[in-house]
Amino acid sequence: MGYLYLEEKDFAAFVDALIAAKRVVGPTAKRNKFVYEQLASADELRLDFDVTILPPKKVFFPPAQDIVRFGEQAIEGCIAPVDTVLLGVHFYDVKGIDMTDYLFRERKEDWNYLAQREATTVVASNIQAISPRAFWDSVGAEVKPKGHDAFLTKLAGGCVLETLTPKGEALAAFGAFRDATADEINAAQQTNDSVMGQCSEKLGYTSEAIAAKVRDSFDNEELWDELAMDCFSCGSCNTVCPTCYCFDVKDAWNLNQVSGSRTRYWDACLTREFAAVTMAGGDKENFRERHQSRFRHRFMRKTAYLNEKLGGPACTGCGRCSQACTVNIADPVRVITAIMEVGS
């Protein structure tokens, strides 16, 4: 584990060598936005991205994932991990991956997620552009990014690769790396320090204070009614969230009516029927029938309920929910600030 350096002129060759050997997924341009996609060549890689539409969790936990395929006699699982390098993950998404790693491991290990997770080398990268809705520098400071294998920092003229695991060290074989000098290591450190404090949105409270106040506000119906008034229950805030991990499972038959598949889909607790359950006798009970209760539930989950497990809030400050909400009410900075200001 250490610090390596790669000249800028050698970077494309490094990425292309990786692509020749493994599946490489990285941020790519989609018109004026960015998405994680499998790279066909180094020039598709856009490490100057600000944020991607969906977080990188989709590499391990795709929006739709077959769990089993069944035939007349046999049922087979669909776990088929592919040796993958996930190249270019901002630190806030490293935190998100570390949280879903924990959540898919707790109680019962979910190998539909973990198999691909273990087959993936995660390479973090420094933030070169800041999304206008981001607030990653003022949320969950106590949660440190971990679980990644290497950290790539672009400097003028080249980049520093900090290797953190054997999987990260193995990357060195694909490029013309040399050991980084102390000056280069310092420059990388400064580059990463310098983005902190640059986000235009800010949370002005500690995670503990937020968790306590949000919990205390649970019964303040008037507050939640006001905050959620324009909510569509569209689930966009959930669907783009790096720490949401709920899914629904559906079966479908193939045309032959004999074989078929069981597939899991990302679910969203803001949508109307998320909490609807069928009871004995076939009656349905929806224990979060009103959209205000669903809106409140999301904030309880993101600011309070999971904090003990995760060591801090289940929010990384990526700002994707703020961006995705067409009516602009999902923004955690806006909502949490409004809650914190009640009675003060």
Next chain:
Amino acid sequence: MAKPKIAFFDFASCEGCQIEFTNFGDAATLELLNHVEIVEFREAMTETTTGRIDIALIEGSFTREADRVRLQQIRHRAKYVIAYGACACTGGINALKNHQDDFAEYVYGGDARMPHLRSGTAQPISAAIKVDYEVKGCPMSKDELLLVISNLLHGTEHVIPTYPVCVECKRRETICRYDEGDHCMGQVARAGCGAPCPADGIPCEACRGFVDDANLPALEKVLMERAGFSQKRAVGKSRMFTANLRS
């Protein structure tokens, strides 16, 4: 066990949903025919039937009293009735006329008084008879229709999505129409289509109808604040597929 008999019937519509069914192609249709027997299908075969059927697939809107009698006869003969396509499920495009009175002159000019053009309010099939399942969309989703039929063949319950189109756009990482300075009704439109229109740069028109509890005041607000619509345009925003669902 004999193969279930399926018949297609059409009312006020373009019959495009029947065409959409034929888009399954030969291989898939022949595979399906191992499991069902199609006994009436105006767009694809000559034979018709007056006998009992297991599954009646009904396309188009209910627009005339004479339709009611024919629909009741179909209901009487069929074990299950599936309304398919926007016209059959919500009234669809036909319902646009429900809020106007000069449409016949506007469309047909001097021929507006031809007797076969006389029709009443365009309503969904469920306004005339009990409908067991609906396959929404314009055109209907043929994969969803297949899923409904599969569930009937297997005796399992069919569940349709109750969430809006936004979920499906996000899952496939479509750039939001609002982020491109456009408008969209995906926040209130019922999903299940896979959100193909926004992916092609076209705003969702809610051809599958609305989700339950659709927040229409918020939609009007977003259309004004994000898409720059006037209040009049926001309130009247495209009733193309939702005329029967709005005030």
